[in-house]
Amino acid sequence: MTYSLSTGICQRLHNATPNEDELFNGSHTLQVLSLKKVGKQTENTNLPTDRYRIVLSDGVHFLQAMLATQLNEMIVEKHLTRYSIVCVERLSCNYVQEKRLIIIMALRIIGQEDKKFGEPVSIDASLSEAPTPAPERPLQQSTFQPVIPTAQPVSRSLPKSNWHPIEGLSPYQNNWTIKARVTQKSELKHYSNARGEGKLFNVTFMDETGEIRATAFNQIAEALYPRLEEGKVYYVSKGKVNLAKKKFSNVMNDFEISLEKQAEVEECLETTNLPMIKYSFVSLAELQELTKDSTCDIIAILKEYSDVSEITSRATNRTMKKRELTLVDKSGFSVRLTLWGNQAENFKPDEQSPVIAFKGVKVGDFGGRSLGMIASSTMTQNPDIPESHALRGWYDSSGSGSTFQSHNASGGSFSGAGGSGFNRSEIKPLLEMKLEANRIPESEEKPVYFSTRAMVMHVRGENIAYPACETCNKKIVEDGGSWRCDKCDKTLSGPTYRYIMSFAVSDHTGQLWFQGFNDVGDAVFGKTANEVIEIKERDDAQYNLLLAKACCQSYNFLLRAKRDSYNDNSRIRYGVSRILPLNYKEECDALLNLMDTPWGQQGLKTESNNMVY
Amino acid sequence: MSDISPRVNSAILPRFIGQMVRIPCKVLTTTDSTVTVQTSDGGEILVKYTGDHGISSSYAEIVGQVIDQTTVKKAAVINLQSELDLQMVDRVIKLIHDPRFFSTVFS
Numbered sequence: 001m002t003y004s005l006s007t008g009i010c011q012r013l014h015n016a017t018p019n020e021d022e023l024f025n026g027s028h029t030l031q032v033l034s035l036k037k038v039g040k041q042t043e044n045t046n047l048p049t050d051r052y053r054i055v056l057s058d059g060v061h062f063l064q065a066m067l068a069t070q071l072n073e074m075i076v077e078k079h080l081t082r083y084s085i086v087c088v089e090r091l092s093c094n095y096v097q098e099k100r101l102i103i104i105m106a107l108r109i110i111g112q113e114d115k116k117f118g119e120p121v122s123i124d125a126s127l128s129e130a131p132t133p134a135p136e137r138p139l140q141q142s143t144f145q146p147v148i149p150t151a152q153p154v155s156r157s158l159p160k161s162n163w164h165p166i167e168g169l170s171p172y173q174n175n176w177t178i179k180a181r182v183t184q185k186s187e188l189k190h191y192s193n194a195r196g197e198g199k200l201f202n203v204t205f206m207d208e209t210g211e212i213r214a215t216a217f218n219q220i221a222e223a224l225y226p227r228l229e230e231g232k233v234y235y236v237s238k239g240k241v242n243l244a245k246k247k248f249s250n251v252m253n254d255f256e257i258s259l260e261k262q263a264e265v266e267e268c269l270e271t272t273n274l275p276m277i278k279y280s281f282v283s284l285a286e287l288q289e290l291t292k293d294s295t296c297d298i299i300a301i302l303k304e305y306s307d308v309s310e311i312t313s314r315a316t317n318r319t320m321k322k323r324e325l326t327l328v329d330k331s332g333f334s335v336r337l338t339l340w341g342n343q344a345e346n347f348k349p350d351e352q353s354p355v356i357a358f359k360g361v362k363v364g365d366f367g368g369r370s371l372g373m374i375a376s377s378t379m380t381q382n383p384d385i386p387e388s389h390a391l392r393g394w395y396d397s398s399g400s401g402s403t404f405q406s407h408n409a410s411g412g413s414f415s416g417a418g419g420s421g422f423n424r425s426e427i428k429p430l431l432e433m434k435l436e437a438n439r440i441p442e443s444e445e446k447p448v449y450f451s452t453r454a455m456v457m458h459v460r461g462e463n464i465a466y467p468a469c470e471t472c473n474k475k476i477v478e479d480g481g482s483w484r485c486d487k488c489d490k491t492l493s494g495p496t497y498r499y500i501m502s503f504a505v506s507d508h509t510g511q512l513w514f515q516g517f518n519d520v521g522d523a524v525f526g527k528t529a530n531e532v533i534e535i536k537e538r539d540d541a542q543y544n545l546l547l548a549k550a551c552c553q554s555y556n557f558l559l560r561a562k563r564d565s566y567n568d569n570s571r572i573r574y575g576v577s578r579i580l581p582l583n584y585k586e587e588c589d590a591l592l593n594l595m596d597t598p599w600g601q602q603g604l605k606t607e608s609n610n611m612v613y
Numbered sequence: 614m615s616d617i618s619p620r621v622n623s624a625i626l627p628r629f630i631g632q633m634v635r636i637p638c639k640v641l642t643t644t645d646s647t648v649t650v651q652t653s654d655g656g657e658i659l660v661k662y663t664g665d666h667g668i669s670s671s672y673a674e675i676v677g678q679v680i681d682q683t684t685v686k687k688a689a690v691i692n693l694q695s696e697l698d699l700q701m702v703d704r705v706i707k708l709i710h711d712p713r714f715f716s717t718v719f720s
Contacts, residue, residue, distance in 0.1 A: 585698060592704050603713045 005029050005085075005117060010061035013102060014123045016093055024091050029110065030056040031117055032084045035067075035075055054104060056088070059118040065091070065102035074109070083113040095270070167209035169241050169255055177237035179268055180205035180212075183277050183359070184378045185230045187342060188221060201225050204251055204376060205236065206277060213249045213376075214239060214257035224259060230378075233268040251376060277378070279359055281387060285331035287369040298371070299357040299387050300327035301395045303334065303404075308344050321345055327356070327371075330394050334404035337361065337371040343379070350381045353395065355388045368406055422558040422578055423451045424590055430454055431509035437561040437572045447560040449577070453587075454505035454512075455554040456524060459547050464536065465521065465529040467495030497529035503550075505557075514559065516576040523579045524550045556580040618676050619719050622706050623656025627682045636660075636675045636685065637693070637702050640668055648687075650675065653703035662687040672697040 006028040016023055033055040052067040052075055067075070074080035090106040164176035184204040191198055199222070202215040214236070216224045228234065239257040249256065259265075279297040282290070290296055306324040313320055323344035328334045337358070339347055360377045364370040373379065382388060391399075428436070433450045440448055469476045469485035469492065476483045476495055483492045499521025504513050514520075521529055525546060536543045558578040564571055594600050618633040626634065636658060638650035648660040648668065660666075660675050661684060672693040677685040709719050 585701070588698075588701055588705075592701065592708075595708055604717055 005031060005057070005059040007058050007060050009058045010056070010063045010120075010123045013091075013093070014061075014063060014100070016100070024093065025089075027108075028058070028088045030058055030086055030088055031113065032080065032082060032086060033057050033062055033116055033120070034082055035080065056086075056104075057116060057118070057120040060120055061123040062120040063102065063123045065104050068103055068105045071104065071107065074107075079109050080107075081112070083116060085110045085113055163207075163235065165209035166205060166207045166212050166253075169212060169257070171241045171243070171255065174238070174241075177235050178205060178207060178212075179233065179235050180207040181233045181277065182228050182230050183211065184376055185228060186375055188225050202249075202375075203228055203230075204378075205234075205257070210253060211251055212253045212255060212257055213244065213251045214259055216259040216263075220259055220261060220263070224263075224265060227265060227267075231380075235264075235266045235268055237264045239263045249376060277359060277380070277383075279357060279385075279387075281357075283331040284327065284329045284333035284335050287333070287335060287363060287371075290363045290369075292363060292365045294363050295360045295374070295377075296363060296371075297357070297359045298327070298329075298335075298361065299355065299383075299391060300329040300335075301353050301391055301399065302326070302349055302356055303328045303353065305347070305349070323347055325356075328395075328399070328404045329391065330399065332402065332404055334406050335369060335371055336367065336406075337373070339373055339379075343373060353400070354381045355383070355391045355395075356381050357383045357385070357388065422556050422580055423449075427451045427453060427556075429509040430505070430507050430512050433559075433561075434510060434512060434572075437574075440561065440563050440572065442563060442565070442570060447562040447575075450559045450561055450574075451556070452507075452559065453554060453556050453582070454507045456503055456551050457506045457511065458504040459524065459550050460502040461536075461543065461547050464501055465497040465499045465533050468498040470496050473498060497533045499529045499532075512574060514557065514574045514576050516579065520576050520579050523555065523581060524553065554582055556582060617720055619715075620674075620702075620706050620709060621652075622654040622703055623652040623658055623683075624654055625706065625710055626652075626658065626679060626685075630679045630681060633676065633678055633688065634685070636677075637672070637697070637699070637706075638675060639672055639697070639699065640670075643668070648675075651699075653699040653706055657683070659684045660687050661685070666690065668692065671695045672699075 009028045009030065012020075012023055035055075036053045038051050038053050050072055051069065052072065054065050054067050055062050056065060071080075080086070087108045087110050088104055088106075089108060090104075092103050092105055094101040094103065163179040166178055166180060169176060169178070182203050183206045186202050188199055188201045191200065198218050200215055200217045201221050201224075202213055205212050205214055236257070236259075239259050240263075241255050242258055244251070244254055244256040257263075279299070281299050282296050284298065284300060287296070287298075303326045305326065308321050308323050310319050310321055312318070321341055321344045323339045325337045325339065325347075326334055327337055338344075357380045358371070358373075358377060359380075360374070361371045362374050362377070364372055382392075428450060430452060433452055437448065437450065466475050467478075467483065468474065469488055469490065471490070472485065472487050474485060474487045476485045476492065478484075478495075483495050484490070485492065498518040499516065500518075501516045501521055501524075502513060503516065503520075503524070504511055506512075516524075518529065521532070525532055527535075527546075532543075532546065535546060557576055557580075560575045560577050561572050562575070564573050618635045619629070620635045620637060621629060622636075626636075636650065636652055638652050638658070641649045641651055641657070643649075643666060646661060646663070648662065648666055650658055650660055650673075652658055660677065661680070666687070667690040670692040672695065674691040674693060675685065675687055676689040676691070677687040679685055709715060
């Protein structure tokens with residue numbers, strides 16, 4: 001069978017301009033001269049991310065193009081092979097710097113041949129099979145000048161036609177170029193360790209296939225830091241791919257890039273086909289479902305924000321700057337998000353109540369649920385995505401007027417699982433809690449939380465309250481006639497007492513001692529600490545009566561159990577995190593519901609070991 | 614056995630004819646010698662009394678001897694307040710009379 005190739009097409013495509021639609025959508029008959037898989041060499045596998053470079057001839061010239069991945073199957077199924085005659089039905093042309101990249105979007109197999117027709121020559125006179133060891137870098141134009149000087153003095157041209165997917169990066173292959181957006185850039189950090197001093201910064205690169213962290217040290221860091229900007233897209237090549245140090249990064253990738261002397265970074269000026277940041281947003285209401293210390297993406301309206309404040313970290317004794325943002329969204333919930341360091345200082349909203357999208361923020365349980373920025377989090381104001389527009393519309397029409405609830409709902413109700421909420425589903429009787437708490441190993445540093453319901457049996461009368469500073473709550477000392485706070489450096493005329501109590505509670509399984517602070521005293525006595533101290537000093541009998549009246553009252557408790565060791569002994573101390581007076585109706589409902597559970601459906605056992613509640 | 618007065622609703626009451634029971638209820642109407650009350654399952658019972666009925670709130674618990682399926686002779690009244698969730702009370706009453714529990718725990 002003879003075929004008539006569309007002679008002259010290669011010439012036209014080589015010189016085409018973007019609006020030559022009929023050229024791109026017309027049918028052209030061409031012959032395949034070669035097919036080559038580019039990218040990570042996966043010899044015997046066929047991945048959907050494989051990309052094939054195809055050389056097509058019109059009998060007079062040949063040119064290179066990339067095959068759209070949706071056509072990969074034709075090659076896999078061996079319908080499309082060398083010397084096939086095809087009818088290209090649709091192609092697109094990307095303009096990269098001054099080069100054209102043609103992508104074949106649709107083609108039809110017409111027939112098979114076993115040799116090439118004519119003596120086609122390359123349409124691009126200086127095009128040649130590069131003698132470099134990496135077969136997937138054919139387009140080398142020595143006259144091509146990179147727009148921005150690279151990290152090293154030698155200016156080399158960078159191939160633009162076949163960038164590697166980030167997902168495909170591995171340490172076993174070094175000849176890749178990725179085209180990715182910087183979604184996050186850290187500050188230039190200084191460090192000193194046993195080997196000396198240095199500086200580093202890291203970025204997160206992201207493209208359609210995934211994301212990867214890259215780090216640069218010392219001189220390279222200095223050179224690259226001003227060149228890589230958050231939000232911009234770059235071509236990066238010749239970095240070293242190593243195993244990721246998960247300790248330092250949250251990025252989902254087993255590998256990370258080390259940008260060393262030979263690494264090349266070039267800004268991508270093409271405005272189409274740029275990788276966009278992928279979010280998977282959760283609504284603020286759904287934050288409750290997430291566990292503490294996990295990360296998430298959210299998009300919300302900035303309702304208000306605090307000034308920058310400075311706090312001293314107890315652990316490191318260093319001061320840190322922070323700023324609190326209050327965010328709200330359509331779910332009717334609000335949440336506080338903390339910015340740190342320079343980001344806190346430099347924060348400025350683009351407008352009144354902008355939409356802000358956050359990626360990779362850490363979930364905390366302060367006040368129910370809270371969010372904080374970590375090194376790999378990103379914040380983008382008013383992003384151009386549909387969710388942002390939807391939020392803007394909602395807020396401008398109705399949202400700004402509504403009230404929002406926070407995850408730490410008003411006192412007396414039971415917020416959900418986790419550190420700051422009394423957890424009804426996890427409620428345990430004292431004996432069970434005691435047994436479980438005693439199983440906490442010595443090594444466990446963090447406190448374990450328990451919920452329980454018990455009755456106050458005895459309150460220790462000695463040392464029931466201490467004189468406290470109004471602002472910081474630390475103990476103040478009397479000095480002559482006035483009181484002085486060491487921490488705030490203030491002098492106060494009179495102390496404000498705060499409760500510090502040791503009290504015993506019981507239930508049907510046993511007895512325990514709890515330690516409580518001011519809120520416990522307020523709940524148990526119904527009087528302020530100042531009043532109670534006054535009674536204590538004035539009238540012994542009345543004080544004892546007060547202590548007695550506090551007994552035989554039941555409360556729901558949220559406890560922090562922590563192991564304390566003194567010398568050889570180690571004991572569990574129970575601190576009261578929340579004390580909640582009982583709402584009998586709620587409790588009754590809870591007990592009735594318990595009877596409806598499978599546990600409640602059992603028969604009575606006369607000698608039961610499990611029926612503790 | 615006679616010291617115990619289990620809580621009942623109108624459906625369970627007939628089982629205790631001749632015995633003492635307790636009825637948590639809502640007071641509907643009062644006359645000189647009777648009080649009509651609504652039990653936790655929505656039924657109506659007539660409470661007969663002599664002297665002072667002693668009821669001073671909208672909800673009360675009547676302790677008395679069962680005369681017939683719908684009549685009780687009052688022995689004592691415990692006044693509750695103006696709000697009581699009778700549905701919740703009913704759930705509890707049903708549990709009380711569950712065969713698993715009644716004979717062991719409540720009698």
